[in-house]
Amino acid sequence: MNSFWNESEKNKINFPKIKNNIETSICIIGGGLTGLSTGYYLSKENDVVILEKDKICASTSGKNTGKITSQHGMFYKYLIESNGKDFAKKYLEANENAIDEIESIIKNEKIECDFEKENAYVFSNTENGINQIRDEKKAIEKIKKGKCKFVDNIELPIPKASAIKFENQAKFNPVKYGYGLANCIINNNGKIFENSKVTDINKIENKYEICVNEYKIIADKVVLATRYPTINIPGYYFMKMYQSTSYAMVADVKEDLFNGMYISLDMPIISFRTINDNGKQLLLAVGYDYKTGVEQTVNGYSKLEDTVTKMYPKAEILYKWTAEDCISLDKIPYIGEYSNLMKNIYVATGFNKWGLTTSNIAANIIKDKIQGEENEYEEIFKSTRLEPIKNKDEVKNMLKEVKESIILSKFKLPKESIDEVEKGQGKIVQVNNNKVGVYKSETGEIFTVKPVCTHLGCELYFNNYDKTWECPCHGSKFSYDGKALEVPGIKDLE
Ligand code: FES
Secondary structure: OOOHHHHHOOOOOOOOOOOOOEEEEEEEEOOOHHHHHHHHHHOOOOOEEEEOOOOOOOOHHHOOOOEEOOOOOOOHHHHHHHHOHHHHHHHHHHHHHHHHHHHHHHHHOOOOOOOEEEEEEEEEOOHHHHHHHHHHHHHHHHHOOOOEEEEOOOOOOOOOOEEEEEEEEEEOOHHHHHHHHHHHHHHOOOEEEOOOOOOEEEEEOOEEEEEEOOEEEEEEEEEEOOOOOOOOOOOOHHHOEEEEEEEEEEEEOOOOOOOOEEEEOOOOOEEEEEEEEOOEEEEEEEEEEEEOOOOOOOOHHHHHHHHHHHHOOOOEEEEEEEEEEEEEOOOOOEEEEEEOOEEEEEEEEOOOOOHHHHHHHHHHHHHHHHOOOOOOOOOOOEOOOOOOOOOHHHHHHHHHHHHHHHHHHHHOOOOOOHHHOOOOEEEEEEEOOEEEEEEEOOOOOEEEEOOEOOOOOOEOEEEOOOOEEEOOOOOOEEEOOOOEEEOOOOOOOO
């Protein structure tokens, strides 16, 4: 399903598909905001090629909230406790600088992307939540005096809530911004190719050969900006992250909306902002996350729609979509060298759902590394860090279903046959003592796949609400007929 942002720019120019071999200094894999921001900086002084498997900004960058903020939920108390005050201060500073930097790119390059300054709030209306908000405020005061305010009323139509407020944050249309960056890259003589899926990366002497089917790009340096790195070894990022899916919808609520951008502290976490759509105010709500691949028993779209219509009874839902994000185990993104064992490949991943400021931070760190310049935030986000994981909950979260999936895939043969699959549903059934993934369309058409993930071989689960095969191990998604949709799986199902 197209997001509101993608739909608003669907008539934008198409970039060509790669049709010949190319030599370049830098090859960036991934045409989302991280790839485009990195390309924007680097193309000023280098020759750059960007390869996008689909359309630019079609994936995570076109499906997010469009909130540009250093207020990453309730994060700073956690960060001080896990990494110390100086670390938390630098993290905040890096994100604040990124807001300013994005604003100055938009102004300097005259990018029309509906950029507006806006205040950001994390709110709660439970006693426990409000106490946590007070504690978070105290923590932030320790690293930047006056940065935030405690407020005891907010404009959202919910029972009385309190919130922590960050002033001078911003919002925009991320896809319009992406096309603006792409335009600058082309003006700098950079090259962008769409529908050009990388199928292999090989080291050849001191260069890299990037294969897009039969074509090859020879590059001195490579940037992996694919949300989830698609090279497994030696980076081992699949052991350091998991993926989470959120539901999103845009609604015409047919009444006045609020000022500010909001995210709830209490479960379920839901984010709200407004969109000015040619003079009409619309509501964007995103939430009801789940770990990708974990069986869903309730439809997240319905839950989100219930929340929206409870707040705005006349709301008409105009768009809905899901978005996937990578969650790092210590909640800090991995940015920098892909591995100490593989030089001249750079990575940016594990953005923990705060990818807009982080895409700019990542672009600056990688640009500085490639150009041999110092970056004061490099150590904060160091991708090759080996510190023990302090966030035990996230480790458990990652390991649980991986173990279950591997055990299931080895030993259990389903009892059901194809005949028992209902119309509009998918499941794994037994055919001649083999496991077969079956989806039966509403009209009874049958699609079969081998229900084994093409990333590292875990057994897939069928999400009956989204009609996708999902992997519990690292969150790849495939369409009901087996097309690879979301990385790290890049090959279609058999
Ligand atoms: Fe890694 Fe499926 S995503 S095995």
